[in-house]
Each structure stands twice: as C-alpha cells, then as structure tokens.
Amino acid sequence: MSDNILEEIFIKRSQQKKKTSPLNYKERWFVLTQDKIAYYDFDSDKGKRKGLRGSVDLEKIRCVESVQPEPNSPPERMYAFQVIYDEGPLYIFAKTEDARAQWIKKLKEMVRFNKDLIQKYHPCFWADGLWLCCKQEVKQAMGCKVLDNKNGFTSKPSRRWGSRKPLPPTPTEPLILCMTVMAEYDYTPMTPQDLELRKDEEYTILEMSDQNWWKARDKYGKEGYIPCNYVVEAANGLERFHLRKCLCVVSQNKDGGFLVRDSSKAGKYTVSLFSKGGGETSGSCRHYNICTTTQGQFYLAEKHNFGTIPELINYHQHNAAGMVSRLKYIVSNRARPPSTAGLGYGVWEIDPRYLTFIKELGTGQFGVVKYGKWQGQHDVAIKMIKEGSMSEDDFIEEAKIMMKLRHENLVQLYGVCTKQRPIYIVTEFLSNGCLLTYLREGLTQHPTAVQLLEMCKDVSEGMAYLESQQYIHRDLAARNCLVDGNGSIKVTDFGLSRYVLDDEYTSSAGSKFPVRWSPPEVLLYCKFSSKSDIWAYGVLLWEVYTLGRLPYERLNNTEIVDQVSRGLRLFRPQLANEKVYSIMTSCWLEKADERPTFQELAMTVQDVLYELQ
CATH class of the missing domain: 2.30.30.40 (SH3 Domains)
Known part of the structure; x- marks a missing residue:
C-alpha cells in the first residue's frame, strides 16, 4: 500500500510467555506506517500477508534501540532490536545488520518528538525472570544504560576506568x-x-x-x-483554555469561569463551567463533553459545529447555546511561571560565588538545606551535602540526567556545585515547605475533600511522569514532597536514596530505612520497582487523610515487617471515603504485578475529584 513506509519479514519474540523457547520465536510480516508498527501472519508459500497479530501506536513508543544477542544465539537471531512502549519491550530480529539499522533509524526519526522518551534502557534481553545486562529481577526496573537526547546512548564508564578521559560527543546536525x-x-x-x-x-x-x-x-x-x-x-x-486543576478550587466564585480539561476517555475533552445560575448563592460546576460529528467537527450544543475546539470555545464565549451560562472567564491557576530545567541554557555547574545563603530550612539525611538566591534575585534551595553521606561521583553523573526531568509536580533540579567540598545541590525553592509539616501545621483544621484529593492528584501525576521515564523513587513519603505558594505539591529527592552511604538506611532492619512505607517484597527481599513506589504512594495518601499521622504508630519496625508480611494493612482514615480508601488498598495488594500503575492511579484520582464537584 502507498501509505506503508517500510515492510519486511522479521522474527518476533513472544511477549506473553515467561520462559523462552524456540516456540516463542515466529516469523511475522512487519509494516511501518505513519501511525503505528504492525505485524501480521503471512503465507510463506504464496508470499502473502494474512491476519493482523498486533500493533504498537508510534505515539506510545518510548525508545528504539538494538539489543545485544544472547550467548549461543542462532544466526537468525543475531540482529535484534527493541521497541519499548507501555507494555514493555517488543523484541524483533532482523535478517541483516543493514535491515536492522534501517528500521531503527526510521523509527527514531518518527518518534523523536514523543513526550515520554526514556532516559535509560536495557541493552540486553529480559529472559527467564531477569535482565541479562544488570541482573535486576523486576521487569519494570529502570534501564542500566544511559541514552543521550538524540535517543541514542552513551555508556557510563566503569569505575575501573575512572581516570580515563571520556570521548568527546559525536557531532550531530541540529534539527x-x-x-x-x-x-x-x-x-x-x-x-x-x-x-x-x-x-x-x-x-x-x-x-x-x-x-x-x-x-x-x-x-x-x-x-x-x-x-x-x-x-x-x-x-x-x-492550550490557552486547557488546564488540569479543579475548576471549583481556582474559579474564585466567578460566574462563567471555565476551563477545558482532559476527559476520562483518552483523547477526549470536557468543558468545566462554574455558574451561579438558578438562584444558587455558592454556585456549582457543570461539565460538558465536547462531542464529534461523523464529519470530524466539534460541538457542545447540537447544530453549532466547528472545525476546531478553539473555534467552538470562541463561539460559546459569546453564546450560551443550551449551556447554563456562556463561557465568560478563562480560569487560570498559572499566574506564576513554571520552573525551567536549569537556570539558563547550558547552566549545569553553578558557581557558588553567585549563591547567597539567607536562612536554614532544615537538616536532611544528606546535610543542611538552606534557602538562598542565585545572582541575588532567583529563589533557590541549596542542599549542602555533608562528606561521607553520599556516593558523590555516582550522583554527579546521574544528576546530569535528572536535571533534564521536568514536570510541574516534581521539584526541579537546577544544577550542582562540585568544585569544592561540601558539594551543593541547587533546586527549586517552594515557600510552604515539607508536605508532612504542612499537613500537621499549615492546613486549616477542617480541610475540604477537594483540597486533600488535589494533593494526592499532584503527587500521582509527578510520579506518573517519573514512571514514564523509568525512574524509581525508593523513598516516596509526605516528608519527601514540598508545597508551593499556591498549595500545589511537588515530589522531591527522587532516586537519591541510591546514593546514601549509610548501613542503617540501606538495610531494612535499620531505624532510618523507610519501613513504614515499604511493601513486603522490599522488606523481605529488597526488591525495588515502580510497584514498590505504588505501595508507598498508598501510604502517602494515608498520611494526607490523617493530616500527617505516623503510619503503624503503635508498632516498631520489627513488628511492622512481621505483620505487613502477614497481611496487616493501615485502617481507613476518618476523612477518607470508601472510594479514596479503595485507591489506598489497591496500592497495598500483596502481589506487586497486581498493583495499578501511576498513570492509572492519576486517572482514578482525577475521576473521583470531578465527582466531588
């Protein structure tokens, strides 16, 4: 067909079977189009394509890379490549190196603007329950080889060759x-x-x-x-109308305040409208789904169809046309600009002479944290890393990747000061401080259901982004979230626990280890994954709905390990209804694979949030 970009017969490895065997490798007819990569049965005698066996939408692809062959691989399985998307890696075996290179190059070109491209990948296969490259036993575990920003990769140098100067980057033509x-x-x-x-x-x-x-x-x-x-x-x-915060929180009681939000149905939109119509004194929210005609036009009211959503919004800003009110005010919760990835283009190593220390914010496991200014005008938080508390060389290399992570619900890493000791980590400053303290002291005595669930939604969306980048937090808790001046929550210190040099912290028997936020597989086997972060998120929800109480407050660490492993779970907080508590308990399922993803949790929390309005 004319819309096929590439097509070829490759061998595909089954994604469903846990054990690999010759029966799991079958020839399929692969077809690449503008929208997807699909694979079909085919008649080898007649050379004809038959029924569709599966496909991957290009917009869902996070990485395309070659795969190192397994030991003693047969000749037909020497030229493997992987297409990584939500459900895991799709392993494909080309017949020649040229064919593999052609498909990888074309796929990379087509997915280079995807939103969820990953930072690390696994260069070897997932086989018989572990990654052959790094021996991790969790399929969702973060990759062990770093990708550069062109969706290629650069290897992390081994410690044995630490003194060896790395090769300069390969010149690339800018897009x-x-x-x-x-x-x-x-x-x-x-x-x-x-x-x-x-x-x-x-x-x-x-x-x-x-x-x-x-x-x-x-x-x-x-x-x-x-x-x-x-x-x-x-x-x-x-984009001018499209926001993610709840309308009731940010409408400021303005009749006709509106925003366009993502619907619970993927790819669809809903107009949320605040109105005081009908004699209501406090007002209420009404939600109108944007519908599509068979001709692809958009409408809120029948007989008023438009080619684009902005045209539809513009019409209803002047005409109610069946709605409770016309759309009068674009609701905005973004009066303040978002954080940038770094303090300027190319700013990574920060000169400490440009930092002014103003006051101490507290002391964490790595040392003192201070509030300060960069160049005398930009608010920053500065972590002063006490010597011996962190594996500094490993962190500095990882921080270069972490600085590229950017999401409105993550505390932004701005850069580091590594030319002196102690080293500094410079991050975004959030004026309302730690979420745990905010829950205990900063909130009113009677927070609304919407306020509490908004906090949970913020954390779920920040974690969903980390999950999409294959980052594992390992220490998610209210104490590791911060609150900005608008009351929005941002996750901080993601991944830092990997660099702790503290036997009490790294052992589940130690008092510093986050036992109260850890699932059975971490407590018993130290198996961390995105699913262990899910468990911790459920405990964080419990912290929010108890306004900062200590989980399992009557038990010591040894008792928690024993009883959680036997099935003990936290009780339903008084402020949490059954729907919210069911979200918590879904995070605490015994089997890690049965727990939801953060993307699923974010959608569930969002749906409950809109029901509250």
Whole structure:
C-alpha cells in the first residue's frame, strides 16, 4: 500500500510467555506506517500477508534501540532490536545488520518528538525472570544504560576506568524547524545565550535539539534559547483554555469561569463551567463533553459545529447555546511561571560565588538545606551535602540526567556545585515547605475533600511522569514532597536514596530505612520497582487523610515487617471515603504485578475529584 513506509519479514519474540523457547520465536510480516508498527501472519508459500497479530501506536513508543544477542544465539537471531512502549519491550530480529539499522533509524526519526522518551534502557534481553545486562529481577526496573537526547546512548564508564578521559560527543546536525509559538510568560535571559520572552508575543522556533531549551528568533531577528515550557504552539489555541486543576478550587466564585480539561476517555475533552445560575448563592460546576460529528467537527450544543475546539470555545464565549451560562472567564491557576530545567541554557555547574545563603530550612539525611538566591534575585534551595553521606561521583553523573526531568509536580533540579567540598545541590525553592509539616501545621483544621484529593492528584501525576521515564523513587513519603505558594505539591529527592552511604538506611532492619512505607517484597527481599513506589504512594495518601499521622504508630519496625508480611494493612482514615480508601488498598495488594500503575492511579484520582464537584 502507498501509505506503508517500510515492510519486511522479521522474527518476533513472544511477549506473553515467561520462559523462552524456540516456540516463542515466529516469523511475522512487519509494516511501518505513519501511525503505528504492525505485524501480521503471512503465507510463506504464496508470499502473502494474512491476519493482523498486533500493533504498537508510534505515539506510545518510548525508545528504539538494538539489543545485544544472547550467548549461543542462532544466526537468525543475531540482529535484534527493541521497541519499548507501555507494555514493555517488543523484541524483533532482523535478517541483516543493514535491515536492522534501517528500521531503527526510521523509527527514531518518527518518534523523536514523543513526550515520554526514556532516559535509560536495557541493552540486553529480559529472559527467564531477569535482565541479562544488570541482573535486576523486576521487569519494570529502570534501564542500566544511559541514552543521550538524540535517543541514542552513551555508556557510563566503569569505575575501573575512572581516570580515563571520556570521548568527546559525536557531532550531530541540529534539527531545523520553522514553528511559530506564543509566549505564555515573560522570561528574562539568564545567560548570554538566552533569548528574552514577552508574554503573548510570537517567536519562530529554529532548533529543538535540546528537549528543554529551544533555539528561537523574535520579531526583531534576535536569536537565542528559550525554555520550551514557557511557550505554546501559536496554531494550537486550545492550550490557552486547557488546564488540569479543579475548576471549583481556582474559579474564585466567578460566574462563567471555565476551563477545558482532559476527559476520562483518552483523547477526549470536557468543558468545566462554574455558574451561579438558578438562584444558587455558592454556585456549582457543570461539565460538558465536547462531542464529534461523523464529519470530524466539534460541538457542545447540537447544530453549532466547528472545525476546531478553539473555534467552538470562541463561539460559546459569546453564546450560551443550551449551556447554563456562556463561557465568560478563562480560569487560570498559572499566574506564576513554571520552573525551567536549569537556570539558563547550558547552566549545569553553578558557581557558588553567585549563591547567597539567607536562612536554614532544615537538616536532611544528606546535610543542611538552606534557602538562598542565585545572582541575588532567583529563589533557590541549596542542599549542602555533608562528606561521607553520599556516593558523590555516582550522583554527579546521574544528576546530569535528572536535571533534564521536568514536570510541574516534581521539584526541579537546577544544577550542582562540585568544585569544592561540601558539594551543593541547587533546586527549586517552594515557600510552604515539607508536605508532612504542612499537613500537621499549615492546613486549616477542617480541610475540604477537594483540597486533600488535589494533593494526592499532584503527587500521582509527578510520579506518573517519573514512571514514564523509568525512574524509581525508593523513598516516596509526605516528608519527601514540598508545597508551593499556591498549595500545589511537588515530589522531591527522587532516586537519591541510591546514593546514601549509610548501613542503617540501606538495610531494612535499620531505624532510618523507610519501613513504614515499604511493601513486603522490599522488606523481605529488597526488591525495588515502580510497584514498590505504588505501595508507598498508598501510604502517602494515608498520611494526607490523617493530616500527617505516623503510619503503624503503635508498632516498631520489627513488628511492622512481621505483620505487613502477614497481611496487616493501615485502617481507613476518618476523612477518607470508601472510594479514596479503595485507591489506598489497591496500592497495598500483596502481589506487586497486581498493583495499578501511576498513570492509572492519576486517572482514578482525577475521576473521583470531578465527582466531588
């Protein structure tokens, strides 16, 4: 067919069977189109394609890479590559190196703008219950080889060759674009390479070779780098109306306040409208699904169809047309600009001379944390790492990857100061401090159900992003979340527990180990995975709904290990209804594989949240 980009007969390995055997390897006819990679049965005698056996949507692909052959592999299984998506790796075996290279190159080109590209991958197979490369026994475990920002990879040097200077990066041609974007926020340049942004002005994007900083040109012809989360594509007017916070929380009692949100059905949208119509004094939220005609047009009210959602919104800003009110005010909970990945383009190693220390915020397991300013004007938090508390060399290398992680519900890592001791970790500063303290002291005595569930939703979305990047937190708890000035929650210290140099912390028998947040497989076998983070999330929900009580407060660590392993679970908090408690208990299932993903949890929490309105 004319819309087929590539097609070829490859061997595919079964994804369903746990044990590998010759019966699990079958020839399939693979077809690559603009939307998906699909595989079919085929008639080898007639050379014809038969029934569809499966497919992967290109937008769901997180990585495409080669796979090292297993020991003693037969010749027909020497040229393997993997397509990593939500359900795991799809293993495909090409007949030649050229065929493999051709498919990998084309797939990488087609998925390079996907939102959930991973930072690390496994270069060897998952076989018989473990990863052959790193011997981890959890299929969802984070990869052990680092990918660069071109979806290729660079190997982490072994400790034995620590003194060996790494090779310089391979020169790559930047991706040249001509996309027009509009600034949502003002941005003041932090480095000579940056470009100033003025809200509501348009800019032309020239390069997107960095996932967080794009090269742009303003209307005067000046060029420089801008933070990509400060702009939206000018043609996509929907972004102006599209928010994720609950309307009842941010509407400020304005009749006709509205926003467009994701529906619980994937790819669909809902208009949430706050109204005081019908004599209501406090007002209420109404939710209208945006429907689609058979011709692909959008409508809220029948007979009023539009080619795009922004056109639909524009019409209903002037006409109620069957709704309780016209759309009067765009609800915005983003008056303050979001954090940038770094303090400017290319800023990674921060000169401590530009840091001003203002006050101490507290002491963590790595040392003192202080509030300060960078260049005298930008709020930052500075962790002063006490010597001997962290495996510093390993962390510094990992931090270069962590700094590229960017989500509105993660505390942003800005950079490090490594030229002196102690080293500093410089992060985003959140004015309301630790979530645990906020629950105990900062909230009102009678928080609303929406307030509590909003907190849980924020954490679930930050963790869903980490999950998509194959990052495991290992120490998720209310004490490791922070609260910003708007009351939004951000997860912090993700992955740092891997670099702790403390026997009491790294052993489940020690008093510092997060026993009260750990599932049976961690307590008994130290098996960490995204599913152990899920368990901890359930405990965090319990902390939120008890306003910061200590889990299993009457038990010591030894008793917790024994009783949780026997089936003990935390009781339902008084503030949690049955639906919220069922979310908690779904996180505490005995079998890790039966627990939900963070993406599923985020959608479930969102649905319960909208029911409250």
